[in-house]
Amino acid sequence: MLVVLRMQFLSYVDNCVHSDRTEDLMSGASSSGGLRAALSYCVQQVRNYDYHRYLCLLELPPNMRIAAFALSAFNVETSRAMDVSSDPNIGLMRLLWWQETLDKLYANKSIEHPVAQALASVISQNKISKNWLKRSVEARINDARREDTDIPKTVEELERYAEDTASTILYYTLEAGGIRSTVADHEASHIGKANGLLLLLRSLPYHASRNRHLVYIPADVAEKHGLLVHQSGQSEIRLDSLESMCDAVFDLASVANAHLQKARELRGKVPAEARPVLLPAVPAQVMLDSLSRVQFDVFDPRLTRVILGVPSLLFQLKLKWYSWRGTY
Secondary structure (H helix, E strand, O other): HHHHHHHHHHHHHHHHHHHHHHHHHOOOOOOOOOHHEEEEEEEHHHHHHHHHHHHHHOOHHHHHHHHHHHHHHHOOOOHHOOOOOOOOHHHHHHHHHHHHHHHHHOOOOOOOHHHHHHHHHHHHHHOOOOHHHHHHHHHHHHHHOOOOOOOOOOHHHHHHHHHHHHHHHHHHHHOOOOOOHHHHHHHHHHHHHHHHHHHHOHHHHHHHHHHHOOOOOOHHHHHHHOOOOEEEEEEOOEEEEEEEHHHHHHHHHHHHHHHHHHHHHHHHHHHHHHHHHOHHHHHHHHHHHHHOOOOOOOOEEEEEOOOOEEEEHHHHHHHHHHHHHOOO
């Protein structure tokens, strides 16, 4: 009996999450078939490559979803640019193309790319400022131009990158929703930094397997834990000390946790309409909890299971619970 009830409940939660089919998500969009196809493409891209964000976006009010999915699909395109080809020069060319595309979109020029088409509509209808979009792609361009052995010097440098690539998503989603709040912007900054730092930590095994370099451990943290090696005028991170690596990851996770704590201190002052945009604080906490369970060993295979290291049902329930309570 308990098994049957559990299966029924699992089906109910899954239906709650996915009842917003692509067609439903596009309700309110222009009747233009081309634009609807472009927006549908954006939804699928976010669902395929940024699933936990996809689930967060489903909790937004319907009038904010179209813009949020288009903007998040832009982030998917730029964040994956360096991973879709084994040649880093091709990845850099993709990023430069997106930088040029933004200039064209703001000059009211048409671009034959579904994400660009959706973005053009959102920019026009929601009056999205160019600043945050440019800032996010420029941060990725600068990161792409770094040599594998160019290690960030300080935690603060890594935090700036996290803000430029993760907080900016929240900034322009708030802007698209017409939400003007200094407190909400401060929350977006902290939550974005936490998410950005934790996602960089989760990416360490990928980068280590791809080029044998851990490029997102700052030099000051690496040196503190004896992981920094100087050879031939270059600095590299040692890969042969799991304990020291876990200590370094703990330090960076602690910085992310501090940002989440600051966000929680302010959330009572955040306008109600801004709170659904800030739900990414929930997956950030899930990532922290998952790291803690594996003693901050980013190479533990349990971190790659289902959604951010936790069962899908548990993640969805947690997200629904916070959304229902109007908090994060």
